[in-house]
Amino acid sequence: MPEIPAAGPLSAAAVAKDSQAASRKVELSEAEWRSRLTPEQFHILREKGTERAFTGALVNNHADGMYHCAACDAPLFKSDTKFESGSGWPSFFEPASPNAVELHEDNSHGMRRIEAVCATCGSHLGHVFPDGPKPTGERYCINSASLNFEKQ
Numbered sequence: 001m002p003e004i005p006a007a008g009p010l011s012a013a014a015v016a017k018d019s020q021a022a023s024r025k026v027e028l029s030e031a032e033w034r035s036r037l038t039p040e041q042f043h044i045l046r047e048k049g050t051e052r053a054f055t056g057a058l059v060n061n062h063a064d065g066m067y068h069c070a071a072c073d074a075p076l077f078k079s080d081t082k083f084e085s086g087s088g089w090p091s092f093f094e095p096a097s098p099n100a101v102e103l104h105e106d107n108s109h110g111m112r113r114i115e116a117v118c119a120t121c122g123s124h125l126g127h128v129f130p131d132g133p134k135p136t137g138e139r140y141c142i143n144s145a146s147l148n149f150e151k152q
């Protein structure tokens with residue numbers, strides 16, 4: 001995945017520091033998360049893992065409906081904001097509501113990236129890049145394993 005430039009639609013103003021994260025509506029212990037998630041989901045959602053490109057069940061899903069957080073079931077993305085990015089991960093140009101997804105600086109792996117986190121439970125979803133389509137110019141690059149799809 002490419003790095004985020006310093007300016008543009010994802011400039012630092014919109015990005016919360018971890019210390020400023022809102023209090024979570026859903027907070028569970030590590031043992032509780034392990035008991036309700038599969039090992040792959042736990043690794044991605046709770047340990048900030050990344051599934052291999054083109055392996056996720058929802059990459060090529062084109063049905064109408066809502067994508068929910070696989071950890072807490074909060075609605076995160078609508079099917080009409082999903083687009084073909086060619087990246088191998090489900091890609092959206094905006095969250096279902098402005099408060100559904102939080103953005104955090106992620107300076108791991110020697111890159112400056114923007115991490116996308118479920119605002120309700122704090123679980124890792126993926127990253128956001130400033131090379132998406134109109135109208136937002138943003139690309140929410142989300143792990144399939146972080147999402148449950150509810151068909152309309």
Ligand SMILES: [Zn+2]
Pocket residue numbers: 069070071072073074118119120121122123
């Ligand atoms: Zn969640």
